[in-house]
Amino acid sequence: MEDSAGFGGTGSSAAAVRPIRGFVLALVLTALAAFLLSGGAAAIAARSIAEKFALAEAARSAETLGAVIFAPRMSAVIAGDVDAKAALDAAVEARQSDNGVVRVKVWDRDGTVLYSDSPRMIGKSFPVTSDITDSIDRQQSHAEVSNLSDPDNAAESTLDRLVEVYVPLDLPSGERLALEVYSSEARVSLARSQLIKTLVPFVLLALVVLVLAQLPVSVWLLRKVSRAAAERGRLLLSSVTASERERRAIAHDLNNTVVRDLIGADAAMKSVQADLPVSASPEFRGSLDRLTGVVSGSVGSLRTLVVAVYPPDLAEAGLADALDRLADRLRLDGVDVTVTVDLRFKPSPAVTAAAYRCTRECLTNIAKHAGASQAWIELVGDARWLRLSVADNGHGVAPAVGLWKAGHLGLQLMRDAVHELDGTLSVRRRPGGGTEISIVLPLQAVATQG
DSSP, X not given: OOOEEEEOOXXXXXXXXXXXXXXXXXXXXHHHHHHHHHHHHHHHHHHHHHHHHHHHHHHHHHHHHIIIIIHHHXXXXXXXXXXXXXXXXXXXXXXXXXXXXXXXXXXXXXSBEEEESSXXXXXXXXXXXXXXXXXHHSOOOEEEEEOOOSGGGGGGTTSOOEEEEEEEEEOTTSOXXXXXXXXXXXXXXXXXXXXXXXXXXXXXXHHHHHHHHHHHHXXXXXXXXXXXXXXXXXXXXXXXXXXXXXXXXXXXXXXXXXXXXXXXXXXXXXXXXXXXXXXXXXXXXXXHHHHHHHHHHHHHHHHHHHHHHSOHHHHHTOHHHHHHHHHHHHHTTTOEEEEEEEESSOOOHHHHHHHHHHHHHHHHHIIIIIOOSEEEEEEEEOSSEXXXXXXXXXXXXXXXXXXXXXTOHHHHHHHHHHHHTTOEEEEEEOTTSSEEEEEEEEHHHHHHHO
16 A cells, blocks of 8 residues: 655746647637537527427417317217218318328317227227326316327327327317327427527537637736746746855855864864873863864864755766765665666756755655665656656655654655745655655756756
């Protein structure tokens, strides 16, 4: 199981901002996706709207058919008037030829077919459906595209899907029946097609206008962000350059003043020790020895501090030799350190300094906390990236949630230094035991700024 913590930089240079050409391409692709989605959504909406209006129109046609053709004749047809039925058959046949009517039925409240253009259906009874009761009892009309699966659709089972409409039929006698009309679905299909052809182009045209209206503003904002990022990169570069200059000045001043004075004091005290008379008391000799030891130790500490503030290895021998010298300090503690360096391009000063300081911090942590017997330093660089990995076979890191809390100041400082250069840092448990810290820095982005 591996614990890791990854960090990405905030983008310190204009190179981190997407070029305008890429932005426009992304906008075009996004618009194309929006066109496809919106076109599909508009087509679905158009189908639904068209079907709704076509069914409503079918219901109105059925109501007109009932009022004009069936209501005046049904009482006589029910009474057995042969002439009335013949006249009704002729009127229905005319509607079937002119208006696409396929089948008609007249129902009573008990589910009996009182009339149909299919003679074999007349007089048959079927289970009463809610469409019949709603038409008779509530005066409600209902229209849908039917799959012809009801028991009374045996005569229509060989036909395609039909528009099925139930409307109330009020007779002059005051009796109310239900008129069922089946018509071709062609009307619904035509309405769908017409509405899709009207609505979808309108939606797509509106999207095109919206994208074109937003494009100038988007490009202006991108240019503004690019300029701001470039200015931020320039300020960061100035800060890094000033920091390096200040470190060099501090190292120079320490080495030429305090360190030199302490070296002189150490030499003078050692000379005094050598010239002490035999009669000097043991207490005085002991105090002088302790004082000489303190001065010598201070000289060593200050020299270490000077190297830490501005390591001469980087300027004199390069990053590879500097890392090897850092490894030598850990080797003196009995740790077997392997250093692998493959640099195809020379890193910028800022990247070089960051890699050196991060390696030094990692090796310090290994020496103090890891209890490791082996360590590995791997540095790989190409034209774009510098990748640094420092690993050991020691105790391993704590859970990732606690890595960046108090007590891990060194890791926090490393993370901040990598962030400033728009890099990434991750910490994980090494598969074979121990810890591995990986750092990636954008070599060319920082070098270009310089």
